Amino acid sequence: MYTSSIVPYTYSNPWDVSFEQRFDLLTRGKYRVAYYYATPDTSTFRYRAFNVSQALALGPEESTVSASWFVADDFARMGRVLDSCDALVLCRNSLYNGKVARLAARARTLGRRIYFDVDDLVFDPSYTHLLMDTLNVDLNNDGVWDYWHAYIGRAGATFELADAAIVTNDFLAERAQKWSGKEAKILPNFYNKEQGDISEEIWVCKERDSWSRDEYIHLAYFSGSPSHDRDFSLIADPIAKIMDYDSRVRLIIVGFLNNSTPLSRHSDRVTILSLKDFINLQREIGAVEINLVPLQDNPFTNCKSELKYFEAAIVGAVTVASPTHAYRHAIKQGENGFLSAAHKWKETLEHVISLFDSGSQRELLCRSRQHAMAQYDWRNQKEKIESVFL
Known part of the structure; x- marks a missing residue:
């Protein structure tokens, strides 16, 4: 083990900022992308929504594109977001429900392009058994089957609302295209x-x-x-x-x-x-x-x-x-x-x-x-x- 010592950091989520601060990030560019991720977390949300927004906002060169993230708690103000953006990205944990359907419908009415961002094979029900087996969950528990079929079914339903997918690599892109018949664009993960x-x-x-x-x-x-x-x-x-x-x-x-x-x-x-x-x-x-x-x-x-x-x-x-x-x-x-x-x-x-x-x-x-x-x-x-x- 290396003997260099770095003092532990007092951590706080860098994405815990106000709606107005996030809305300001969205409206900085000529082409504006609104990410919708129902509940922020430190894994997929960070890589697929926060990191993208940060890279565009703080990068060494000015970008034509700006982006920001919005969550379920922002739903009452999403009309303002959709009026101001050019594209809506529904992330993988924005599982289909009435609010997600309403967001997509409003975006469609306004002529916004809709993307589904996903970093795992969690939208195609034909892979449910493989996913569960890989994760080593209890295959004898009907409740576990209900959970994963519901999760994948709802993720797939959100995907169906989109015009195209955004994925992490070409292996996943091929499966997204095959399942949906839609274009899948590749944006690899990166660190912030x-x-x-x-x-x-x-x-x-x-x-x-x-x-x-x-x-x-x-x-x-x-x-x-x-x-x-x-x-x-x-x-x-x-x-x-x-x-x-x-x-x-x-x-x-x-x-x-x-x-x-x-x-x-x-x-x-x-x-x-x-x-x-x-x-x-x-x-x-x-x-x-x-x-x-x-x-x-x-x-x-x-x-x-x-x-x-x-x-x-x-x-x-x-x-x-x-x-x-x-x-x-x-x-x-x-x-x-x-x-x-x-x-x-x-x-x-x-x-x-x-x-x-x-x-x-x-x-x-x-x-x-x-x-x-x-x-x-x-x-x-x-x-x-x-x-x-x-």
Whole structure:
């Protein structure tokens, strides 16, 4: 673990601002995009609505497009928003209901273009069983089936209100187009200013301290939600076998995860931390040597973005990921990270650990950071965003 110390930040949501402030953001540009996300959260809302609005408002170059976000609590004032915007984006958690239908109808009457923004395969009912199986939910519980069929059905109904979709990668775009018969435009996820600022501070501290580390090798899994048990099962046994003979190896799990049987014999070397806000999460990632991203290989997981790669790259952690669609495109083997087939995790992790033993990981970390900053920094997104809307 790196010994550089960054004091924990006192976190507050940067999107908790007044309606008038958000309305001002909307009306700054010539082409105005209103995002509607029913209830803000720190994951999809942040990547798909807040980050876009921030990148356009604070970017180094003036943009023709402006954007802002609005939520269910703003519904009584959405008439003013629709009168002032050129496009309405209904995000994935704006599940179909009377209010969403009314918004779309009003937007349609005013001639506004309507988009459905989605970052997961959660609109096509034919994938419901696969999604539930991947998330390892209780398939014998009718209530769970009711929940997921309702969720996907309502998301699909919102999609049907739109003229086109906005998605994170071409794998998801192909499925959105096939299901809806509508155009799907691609806007990859990227990190925001707050993440960039704290990550820069972490990187500078590591450089200042000459990348000093303790005697251990820390592997870390940042689960994010309580639905990744099957993903983690891909790596539990390989990690346990490495820990059998390498006493330096430690495992850190941040977020939600049920106990993994293969690792029970090394429980004294496994640390489980509570879920972190997205700023202090960067501190946790920056403290470890190796960032683990195991994923099952199926249509649902191939629709996911590469965010766990770029958020690790900007703080100097090596990512080892399953070769799903997004990670195959983001990671060049051995140059800015590593990909591992399901049956090769032990071999791949042993190789990455050997880089730290030889001290040769430094160049790879610099390349991955440079790549992440070029492709995923909030200051470099203006043209990509404009290409979606103009």
